Amino acid sequence: MFRALADPVRRLLLDALFQRDGRSLGELEAVVNEHVEMTRFGVAKHLRLLEQADLVVARKQGRVKVHHLNPVPIQQIHQRWIGKYTERAGVASVLLDLKHHIENPAPEPDEDES
Amino acid sequence: MFRALADPVRRLLLDALFQRDGRSLGELEAVVNEHVEMTRFGVAKHLRLLEQADLVVARKQGRVKVHHLNPVPIQQIHQRWIGKYTERAGVASVLLDLKHHIENPAPEPDEDES
DNA sequence: TTGACACGTGACCATTTGGTCACCTATCTT
DNA sequence: AAGATAGGTGACCAAATGGTCACGTGTCAA
Numbered sequence: 001m002f003r004a005l006a007d008p009v010r011r012l013l014l015d016a017l018f019q020r021d022g023r024s025l026g027e028l029e030a031v032v033n034e035h036v037e038m039t040r041f042g043v044a045k046h047l048r049l050l051e052q053a054d055l056v057v058a059r060k061q062g063r064v065k066v067h068h069l070n071p072v073p074i075q076q077i078h079q080r081w082i083g084k085y086t087e088r089a090g091v092a093s094v095l096l097d098l099k100h101h102i103e104n105p106a107p108e109p110d111e112d113e114s
Numbered sequence: 115m116f117r118a119l120a121d122p123v124r125r126l127l128l129d130a131l132f133q134r135d136g137r138s139l140g141e142l143e144a145v146v147n148e149h150v151e152m153t154r155f156g157v158a159k160h161l162r163l164l165e166q167a168d169l170v171v172a173r174k175q176g177r178v179k180v181h182h183l184n185p186v187p188i189q190q191i192h193q194r195w196i197g198k199y200t201e202r203a204g205v206a207s208v209l210l211d212l213k214h215h216i217e218n219p220a221p222e223p224d225e226d227e228s
Numbered sequence: 229t230t231g232a233c234a235c236g237t238g239a240c241c242a243t244t245t246g247g248t249c250a251c252c253t254a255t256c257t258t
Numbered sequence: 259a260a261g262a263t264a265g266g267t268g269a270c271c272a273a274a275t276g277g278t279c280a281c282g283t284g285t286c287a288a
Contacts, residue, residue, distance in 0.1 A: 005116045025234075025235065039277075045277075065236095074199045121245090139265065153249085156246070158265075158266080174265090176256075177263070178263095178265080
């Protein structure tokens with residue numbers, strides 16, 4: 001899990017999926033190639049690692065494989081590991097976060113908010 | 115930085131320092147050996163990586179090297195990387211954090227809070 | 229159906245990483 | 259000063275990682 005986040009290419013992949021979800025391997029390959037040179041296979045390998053770490057979920061749709069970002073494990077890291085350390089800095093950081101959220105009106109996921 | 119977090123021994127080390135700060139190499143070695151077998155050199159190597167990642171600051175005090183946890187970079191990860199993703203889940207997670215902080219009265223660092 | 233397209237597999241190689249060891253330095257104690 | 263204590267260095271080795279390539283499979287379109 002942390003291991004999956006340890007590689008810059010993988011973080012780039014996550015970023016790309018964060019900007020627009022549901023991309024194919026080909027698209028992702030193109031994105032990566034804007035930054036570093038890498039063949040399709042390399043990208044596919046990284047994607048596979050991300051899947052194994054459960055950070056990305058992929059399903060086959062015809063002949064393309066569509067990749068989706070999975071926010072759950074990141075939340076978990078945030079809550080059970082990072083949070084533990086940020087506590088030490090007191091409530092300040094959380095308030096700071098809240099302020100941030102208020103000022104940037106929430107790009108909420110397409111779910112039904114009651 | 116992420117790389118430094120990618121190893122379980124290193125996370126264990128951070129945990130140990132989190133529980134009690136300012137430990138020597140020998141102490142840390144003992145802690146690690148409660149979980150896995152590893153020589154002093156192995157532990158020292160991990161410690162050095164953590165220092166390079168700026169997650170741990172060490173200073174020599176006589177003949178012992180005292181290691182201290184550095185919360186800053188973890189905060190940074192939290193704010194500039196994790197936060198970016200958790201935003202997607204809306205304000206909820208932050209409020210949840212806030213609730214958590216309120217209920218667990220803040221073990222604040224020994225700094226002057228005005 | 230034939231071929232182009234999107235992707236997967238297993239073998240393979242170079243580099244990095246995790247870990248150990250023999251030896252050395254610096255400090256404290258007596 | 260002498261020995262014990264705490265730690266550092268560089269060489270070294272095994273294993274994991276990152277990356278590529280030659281092939282093979284399934285899918286769409288003409």
